[in-house]
Amino acid sequence: MSERPPISPRSPRAALEPEQLPPPPRRSERARNPFIVAGNAIITILLIAMLAVGVGYYYGKQMLEAPGPLQEEKIVNIPQRAGKRDIADVLTREGVIDISPWFFIGGVYALKASSDLKPGEYAFQRNASLREVIATIVEGKVVQHAVTVPEGLTSEQIVARLSDNDIFTGSVTEMPREGTLLPETYKFPRGTSREQVIQRMQQAQKRILAEIWEHRSQDLPFKTPEQLVTMASIVEKETGKPDERSRVAAVFLNRLKQRIKLQSDPTIIYGLVGGKGTLGRPIKRSEITQPSPYNTYVIDGLPPGPISNPGRASLEATANPARTRDLYFVADGSGGHAFTETYDQHQKNVARLRAMEKQVQNDTVEPAADDNPPAAANASVDTPTVPGAPRPAAKKPRAPAAAGAKQGGAQQSAQGAPLRNAPPAAAPVQQQ
Template structure:
């Protein structure tokens, strides 16, 4: 009887030890010695995911992972996506991460004022995206930071960017001030793209918009330098001063040689520039010139403007720029 009792105690002790080892294996340190990235595709089963994890070195055995997941883990389904697994992450935490959808978020940022040619460049260079895209229409993309996952298509990310612009422009247009000098959202977008390029100071945007509305109302050329550059570079930096011949060039964008708005946007304006155009400052100013400090000096008369230009030229000569 004593032998039977002793044997039973041994069996029980062995079972306890075995259970401890199982739990330790499930919740203990994983084998990965460095951060590991694993992609779980749509439609993959737990077994499929386990094989991906084993192949990446995040777990030792796919079969054991599935077995322990069913015995000790939650029954919640895993979610597709790209997962970044820290070194030595336990099997238990890996399962929780995949069930919680804690996927790696990749980001692509489109700054305010970026032209579409550069938006195209940025999307084509974004790692993890697939497929190709045509050049987006100028002004069709809302500048922002957009998240995506590995193997998303460039077309789908671009579509989200363009849908965001459509939604924002429509909502902003619905709340516009009365009596604006533009009659369509598209015209507002074109003017916003000019404002975006003409000033980098947030507090100046509404004033610059007001200056352009005053000019439109009087039939004066807008005379925005950025509209001269756009046909030359499609929005990329010119890298030099505008030539006199370029100021006199006649095309659908050069606002020195035409009255009214150019044929379309010259960049992708941000929310603040769109809002500035739809809620311009009340100003009598018709002119502005750089102040040498990153902003502008505004003037109501041509005589005031000439005096301000003389000050700007003096600053440039002192800097050795003229």
């Protein structure tokens, strides 16, 4: 066992003083190098920055992916020339987001979309996250509004409809030529100019007409596609039943080939009112013989141009008509028409229609004096005439009118075809 070294006695004063500890070892010259100190500081700062970035990334991702406050799909309009802060304010006001605008701006920068935000009308889905909201605006998939232009309207009527639709901007500087617009259902974003709408309808009409003209029957009495459009515009105004278009077209084409006047009431109306389309009253007998480039009771062949903008179905029916020898047609009392090759058979159909309408009149309760009479089916008015036949002086039965209607219930024309732009209710042709 080793012996402890002897403890030297200390004086009482020394015993009261604190024991001296040995000095710490001196740092090496290398550790005191300023470059080492700076390097350590930089590493520390980087570690803190990385930690901050990691925390920020985690919470930022949570913010981008978290479900939004929308309870149902909503359409919001982002105005033109709106800045990022303006867009954030719009989205907050519309309830699409419920975060600080600065968080939205931060999300835009985080997704590298600061220069890709596009104005327009957008549909934001229910509970859309901030990432989805920004992606919707960046992709520019704006809401498309369906706009339906009915067949048989004149160019003036179509322009009026476009002018009344508030999703479009600007005005139409020049009225499109009749028959150059294709009636169809189109989709446009809000803010589309009306000139662009007209151009698109014209381009669609040119494309469809070229396709139909290429596949037309080779025995048609037309020299140009424009003549086909003119005839199709008459067919369009004469019947609203899809299964009758080709047969109505055949009647008029047969009459053209045999050099018989077309005698179509819609052409008379167009000659009287032009692009306005509607006469607002029955045709007067004096107007049937009134000279006009569009009065097919007076002129031979086709009028100088279309009387409406026909749809694709009427163009196709005119280009490929039914293979019949029909020259006449009259309302059959059920919303359609009876077609015949001879005038005698046509007169029998007229007599049958008169009997049906007389029965309807007998079964109809007379309305009160101050009430408007109902537009009963096949209400009796005037005696129908036929294409190519002398117009009788006696009154003829007419189907009830329905202004602007495409299907059934349209006013009966002179040869028994419906005038869809005639005034409602039946009234006798006025004498003048």
